[in-house]
Amino acid sequence: MQPQSSPAPAMSTVRVVRNLVVLLVALAFVAAACGSDDEEASNVATSECGTDSSFDEATEPVTDLSVAIVAPSASQDLAFTQSMVDAVAALGIEPQITDGTFQVEAAAEAIRGYADSGVDVVIAHGTQFGGSLAEIAPDFPETSFVWGTSSETQGLDNVFAYTPAAxxxxxxxxxxxxxxxxxxxxxxxxxxxxxxxxxxxxxxxxxxxxxxxxxxxxxxxxxxxxxxxxxxxxxxxxxxxxxxxxxxxxxxxxxxxxxxxxxxxxxxxxxxxxxxxxxxxxxxxxHWEVVLADIFDQVEAGTLGGEVYELTLENNGLxxxxxxxxxxxxxxxxxxxxxxxxxxxxxxxxxx
Amino acid sequence: MSDFFTLSVLVATFASGVRLATPYLLAGLGETVGQRSGVLNLGVDGVMLLSAFGAYWTSLETGSLLLGVGAGLLVGLVMGVVYGIITVIFQAEQGISGIGIYLFGLGFSDLLFEEMVGTPTPIKSLPKYSIPGLSRLPILGEALFEHNLMTYAAFLLVPLVALLLMKTTFGMNVRAVGENPEAADSLGVSVGLTRFAAIMVGNGMAGLAGAALTLGLGIFQPNLTQGLGFIAVALVYFGAWRARGVMLGALLYGIVAAVVLQLKARELIPLEASDLAAMAPAVLTIVALVVVAGRIEAPAALTNPFSRH
Amino acid sequence: MIRRALGAVVPVGAALVAFLFGAIMIVALGANPIDGLVAMLDGAFGTRERLATTAVRATPLLLVGVGICVAFRAKVINIGGEGQIVIGALASTAVALAVPGTPKVLLLPMVIVAGMVGGGFWGAIPGALKAYASVNEILSTIMLNLVAVQVMNYLLRGPMIDPLEVEGSRIPQTERLTDNAALPTLLSGTRLHLGVVIGITAAVAAYVLLWRTPLGFRLRAVGHNPNAARASGISVERSIVTAMAISGSLSGLAGVVLVFGSESLRMVTDGSAAGFTSAAGFNGIVAALFGALHPLWTIPSAFLFGGLLTGANNLQRVLQIPSPLAVALNGIVVVFVVSSGRVRTWIEQRIRQPVDDRGASAPVAGGGG
Structure with a gap:
């Protein structure tokens, strides 16, 4: 009478498989709808009532650089992390994402791992990651790190920093x-x-x-x-x-x-x-994309960091x-x- | 302070405390039944997360709150089968397997949410239902009789659980296997079956607690409970394994939290001290237990697996 | 012999079955499970650097786990590790902030002691409440975890906040602490730092304490049979407080390691305990029980769970598997392994039934209560 397995995980798995279909359909819709804003940048916008304004039509990626995001909460939190994920998507880029890692050590591992695997631009989307970045960035002088929210680059010349004037x-x-x-x-x-x-x-x-x-x-x-x-x-x-x-x-x-x-x-x-x-x-x-577009241009031109960006109403980042x-x-x-x-x-x- | 001590504010505060107390109460009552049979379930929070997701997703897809509640209950019962197999058949150490259940529930509910829903999407929340007549009562009416059905159900379950434990054969068996499983066994009570049934009751109620939480709020997000289930377990100890005691604990915890929020909303707590105020429910729960501590012992066989030699 | 072999084979087999479920979930998420396994193993143990990182991630689990072993021997369940880690970290951070100019040889021992005193104090409270006021330790430790979080939030956004943050982004974090308090790196090019040695030393010390000292004897006597212990003149109350204080101080030490072994070298809060501890206060319990509640066996056990953490991180990075899968998988591993003790006794009974009927002993992970 030795049960081979307990039923719950098995059942759950069935549920996962079944719902994967639902998921794939949903993802297809999202992928089709995802894209960027091709209106002229502005610090004010008004959505058209009755339409879903969060997804616009897709555009060509603004850059061939490979991009990774390490962020503290879920990618679709309708808050801090989503703002960055949406911004990168708005530039037509498909980033690699490690989300849900508030804990600094776990995030540091992910940041180091992406840099190690040859990603061009690693976005460390959390102030608390700064201390680790000070250790990691010098080890990867060819990689550009983008870090915020912070108002300083810690003197590192391959780190860009960003902060919102919320x-x-x-x-x-x-x-x-x-x-x-x-x-x-x-x-x-x-x-x-x-x-x-x-x-x-x-x-x-x-x-x-x-x-x-x-x-x-x-x-x-x-x-x-x-x-x-x-x-x-x-x-x-x-x-x-x-x-x-x-x-x-x-x-x-x-x-x-x-x-x-x-x-x-x-x-x-x-x-x-x-x-x-x-x-x-x-x-x-x-709208981090205002800042990111500029950063990607700089990286392509060979400048990997050293500048602080502030999102403001003036630069249309807010x-x-x-x-x-x-x-x-x-x-x-x-x-x-x-x-x-x-x-x-x-x-x-x-x-x- | 005078702003606070008006009747309408006190009533609103009490009503808010009752709402906050509901999931603690449902989960705590279920845990009480389980612990009375000698089984500790530290995984309540995980069960609540899974059932909350089940209830939320079902309501989101079908638009039916009733089906949502049913789904929450069902997920709770399924987890009850799992926990019964783990603790009764495999006789695993209960503290650790509970933590395993918690971790599984925490991770798997998050995973399912991210894969199947993604963005927190509001659903219709449980409507308030004024009890005819009673809700017209001065003061008490608004505080007690204008809530959603899950809140009524939770408080109605207090006497029902007490009756179940104290007045029914099943309840006597539960208490017997929790106090002295060897003796119960020698009297022909099936320790395993009784415990399994108690676990099912407990997990089913944890499932209802998860449904009450998410449907009451009309939203789900990863780790919605934020450790609520652990507090519910603590309240079982507070309540000395009695339904009424658990209710008092849940009300104390909920009302203190509500008082703090009301004071903050009226700027009666300086912003500098807002974190210190936020710890009030936890501190007062400990203090209250120290002050009124009776020497009530836990069920003697709590956490002891039973096997016939 | 068979018995000993089964003791190792059955839990490992259970872990493998658990991973099979993980593999099914990975398939459901649209990835190749073999790739997943490779990514996990590679992330956890693939290179010298990764082994070192795994050891670093394992250290808080080890320290908390060793504390669990000590408390458990006196029959106290300490699920207050989260709060004790936080308070220990706060106490040690406060010392480093107060006297940053102190030379390393002095400051490092000072922060360690401060962390142990802080965590020990936070552990002694539920111990004393249990011993002298009959407040169950599960209730008080859960509540004290909540209190510790708010203490942390209050201190990190108030008295201990980085002065630069007051005018700047208002991030609730301390300034970067002095390098004089940093745990020195042991192997250049890796993250391996002194904290790992501290963890192993603590495990050995706990072993010696429990089985080679009069105090350890008293704690075990109280755990074994409080009434008999009392009859032989042992103060049960004091033993319970002592056990919880030791357990808390080891969790506090885990807090020290988390702050002074981190690359950021500062303390920061996201408003929750797990944001700082990565739930080490809970995972440490799992590590201890996986190590059969023996301080020395907790060493390899914690290392394996550390590997699960670092491996899962790599899994997400390489295959874009969402991180909650790792949490769920962790739970499944725990459930399967803890359930396997019974399977072991069944197998034993089947093998030895005619000769010996004593097979139905306690599960491998140790009985509770």
């Missing part, structure tokens, strides 16, 4: 949020008070306050705790918030609260329209993507455009 888009959206809030109270659900989440929060609060609204900020203490983010958003609504925003992967829960209460939502990092098609007013999207399905008053939108101009020309300070 406070800029936060400020713009804060002013818009204040304009559409009737109660004058806005709820913000954040993870922990650090990183680009903190920059976004600071910018958003400054923008909203400049327009006379108050932002209640709650940090849940976690990036992934969806139930907590959901209840945090519910608490904001109970405290009178009639506009919500938030950062990090766990906001998917908060967005559902916005949906349930018919409350406008502002997103950041990636376009979050798909989560609440009627209620996402705008998303601040990181794009305020308005949702065409949300009817935003024309004067409010124009006000946002003016705020953008003000931030670019320096007449408005985001306070961060």
């Amino acid at each position: 406070d800029q888009g936060g400020y713009v959206m804060g002013t818009v949020a204040a304009a559409i809030s009737e109660s004058g109270t806005i709820g913000m659900v954040g993870p922990i008070d650090a990183g680009d989440a903190a920059l976004y929060v600071d910018g958003f609060v400054a923008g909203a306050e400049s327009a006379g609204a108050n932002v209640n900020v709650s940090f849940t203490g976690s990036f992934g705790d969806v139930p907590l983010a959901t209840e945090a958003a519910t608490a904001h609504v109970g405290a009178g918030a009639d506009v919500l925003t938030g950062t990090a992967q766990h906001v998917v829960g908060a967005i559902n609260v916005a949906s349930a209460n018919d409350i406008p939502w502002f997103g950041t990092q990636a376009n979050q329209e798909s989560l609440a098609p009627e209620l996402v007013v705008a998303s601040q999207v990181y 794009v305020i993507e308005f949702n065409g399905c949300y009817e935003l008053a024309e004067d409010v939108k124009n006000g946002a455009l003016e705020t953008i101009d003000g931030i670019i020309d320096g007449s408005i300070s985001t306070g961060a």
Whole structure:
């Protein structure tokens, strides 16, 4: 009576095989739809209501360089990692990806492994990978490493660094949020008070306050705790918030609260329209491709690093993507455009 | 602070705590049944993740919440068969096999999600259902009687599990094999079958907990539970292997978390201290147990595999 | 003889069956399982550098696992490794931040001691709660893991944050710590550092402690039969606290190795414990049980699980197999191996039934509770 195997993994396997078909079909659709933006670059965009704006038609790759991405969360997290994966795809490049590796040692292994296997450009998409990069980059002088978010290259001449000025888009959206809030109270659900989440929060609060609204900020203490983010958003609504925003992967829960209460939502990092098609007013999207295109040009010309790029509204790396399905008053939108101009020309300070 | 101590806020906080408590309660009740039979399942979190994915995917594909709940239950039961085979037939060490189940559930649910769904896509969440009459009650009405059906089910299961354990033959057998399997065996109770059945009940409820979590939220993402199942196991110890105790533990944990969130939403907790406030549910759970600690012993045969010599 | 051979063959066979399931999953994901196996073995053991990396990844598992062995001998289940690693790392990092100018010969022992004291303290709390307040250690360690994470988040974005980050990207991390506290590399061109030696030393020390010292005797006596131990004059309460403190201090040491053996040489949080520990607090338990809860057997066991981590990393890189597969596979390996003890006794019974009926002993991985 010795069972040869336990049934669960076997059953699961059957499930996998069966669903692989579903998956392949889905992938085919995605592959067909994936591509880049051939509109002229701009720091503002408005999606056409009723269309899926996240996938545009494919273009020829901008470069023959081989590219690998090492990133901390899942490739389709609708947030930090996805912003980079989408950006590389937008340039028509198919990268090799190691995702879900927040832990620095595991990421370092992957970075070293890609460099060792001859990849031309290794994108280390996480500030926390910097220390390892300082050890790895000198070992591979022929490889270009692209690292962020960081505002320094650590003096390494084969490392490019990038950082988003997340406070800029936060400020713009804060002013818009204040304009559409009737109660004058806005709820913000954040993870922990650090990183680009903190920059976004600071910018958003400054923008909203400049327009006379108050932002209640709650940090849940976690990036992934969806139930907590959901209840945090519910608490904001109970405290009178009639506009919500938030950062990090766990906001998917908060967005559902916005949906349930018919409350406008502002997103950041990636376009979050798909989560609440009627209620996402705008998303601040990181368009790393602006930076990457320039970096790839440099690498092809033989310069492997040494420069720091900042995503800003000015260089169109930060794009305020308005949702065409949300009817935003024309004067409010124009006000946002003016705020953008003000931030670019320096007449408005985001306070961060 | 005066902002906080208004009736409506307190009621909203309590209702929020009840919602947060629901998955802990369902999983904790199931774990209670399993542990009473002498089987520790540290893999609850993994079972919840798998069943949450099953429930989410089914609802996403079919649009039916009921089928989603059914799928969650089914996945839980399948994992119950697996865990029964591991711990009853193969008599594996329970702590470690639970961790194995957890790792499997964590990885496999993530893998399935990435391959079959990819991007977190909202689904219709479980609707709130006001209980006619009772929901009109002042204060209590909103706090207790305006929830989704899974929340009602969880609280309804508290007396049912207590009755099952204390008043039925099956329950007596479960307690007997958990306390003294040799004696139970000599009285003709099948230790293996009883434990297997208790494991099925426990895992089935963990499956419901996973379904309640994902369908209550209307979303799934990798590692949705964030260790929730481990806390549910801890609450079984808090509740001293009694359904009512587990309920009190789950409510304490959920309500403290809800209070912290309400205070934060009203800017009554300085941002600098937000992490310190976030540890409040865990700290208070320990403190509460120290203060009220009765010397209630665990089921004597907990984690001991049984084989007839 | 047969018995000893079976003890090795059966778990290995179980692991092979588990990998067969892994292979099926790899096929389902559209890759060639042979390529997958090659990629895993190559990634884990293929080159000198990779062997060294595997040893480095194994060290936290080894240290936590050895701590599990010690606690288990006193019949305490320590699932608080995650929190103890975090607190140990924070304590040692605080020392390195406070006195960075201290010469290496002094600073390195100081951070090690600080980490052990920090982890030991975090382990002693549930020990004391169990001994003196009857709070079950599973409850308290799970809760204390949650508390430790928030302590880490608070310190790394507040008091211990890199001053450059306050005005910059606000990443919750310390500044790069002084090289005076870095664990020296032992083999140039590889990642092999002193932490690996520390891990092996700790395993040997735990063995000596448990079986060659009066303290070890007391711990084992309490684990074997607390009432008899008490009757012979041993303080059961103190022994439980001691066992948990030792177990915690070894996890704390794992935290030291994670910080001061890392290439980044700083501590950073993603808001979760696993982001810093890679779940070593749990995987260490698995390594210990795979090593039959014996400190010395935990050494090769941890090395194998370290290989699973590095091998899976390569698997994802080479074949683009999603990383969650490795986590799932890890779980399947654990389940199969831990279930194999019974198979072994069945086989033994079949072989020896006429002669000896004692075959139905405890499973290979050791009985619980």
